[in-house]
Amino acid sequence: MAAKTYTLEVVKQHNKPEDLWIIIEGKVYDVTKFRNEHPGGEETLDEVGGRDATRDFQDVGHSQEAKQMLKKYYIGDLEVDKTCKLPVSTTPTPSLPPQLPPTTTQSSANIVKPEAANTIIADKDVAPPGKQCCVLA
Ligand code: HEM
Known part of the structure; x- marks a missing residue:
């Protein structure tokens, strides 16, 4: 239960x-x-x-x-307040654009890697360490 x-x-x-x-x-x-x-x-x-x-x-x-x-x-x-920004460890992986297989005209360097996308999101959207959501405020 x-x-x-x-x-x-x-x-x-x-x-x-x-x-x-x-x-x-x-x-x-x-x-x-x-x-x-x-x-x-x-x-x-x-x-x-x-x-x-x-x-x-x-x-x-x-x-x-x-x-x-x-x-x-x-x-x-x-109960977790859904409007809060949680630390990255508890944030579900954001949906990423579908990755196309590299073609002859597209180099693999142009493909957004999931780790890289996460890093950017973590930088600007996540509460700083120690300021966990609204609970400890
Ligand atoms: C249900 C929650 C808690 C339980 C079951 C609990 C249990 C205990 C126990 C068994 C001890 C004896 C030392 C040890 O075995 O670690 C202790 C000591 C102590 N606890 Fe808690 N505790 C709780 C919550 C808290 C909280 C929230 C605080 C602070 C706000 C706190 C502050 C202290 C202090 C200052 C001591 C004395 C440490 C010392 O004399 O060295 N406790 N507690």
């Missing part, structure tokens, strides 16, 4: 100690029950409630055990 998805607007509403959700790497976690048990403190989680805590979570250098614990609090995925 497909995972439940939540928009950022919905997640934002769960930002109170008695109703606390956070986002880590595009996944939504309900940490309401965990906040009292968090070894890093309740306030730490309160501060990131209702928003993307990916960077905060990574900056601490959480152990493998901590990463395993995430599963317990997972409630669904963040």
Whole structure:
């Protein structure tokens, strides 16, 4: 069954100690029950409630055990805003013009190579690293 998805607007509403959700790497976690048990403190989680805590979570250098614990609090995925420009790794390959086989009058140097086309698109259309879409903004 497909995972439940939540928009950022919905997640934002769960930002109170008695109703606390956070986002880590595009996944939504309900940490309401965990906040009292968090070894890093309740306030730490309160501060990131209702928003993307990916960077905060990574900056601490959480152990493998901590990463395993995430599963317990997972409630669904963040719905991707389709109007956002995502990093190139998640952008579907753009459709390219059909490539004609080289003829005697057309040198292969004139054919647009898919890698080259991607490079141009990545240069002007993709959000700079660290500014991932609207989520971390
Ligand atoms: C569901 C999400 C989270 C889980 C399951 C979790 C779990 C843990 C665990 C098990 C530890 C003990 C140390 C370790 O094993 O790495 C820890 C420590 C800590 N966590 Fe989290 N954590 C979560 C989210 C966060 C977030 C979002 C932040 C920052 C905003 C944070 C900040 C800290 C800090 C500051 C410590 C103390 C590190 C230290 O004393 O060295 N945690 N966490």
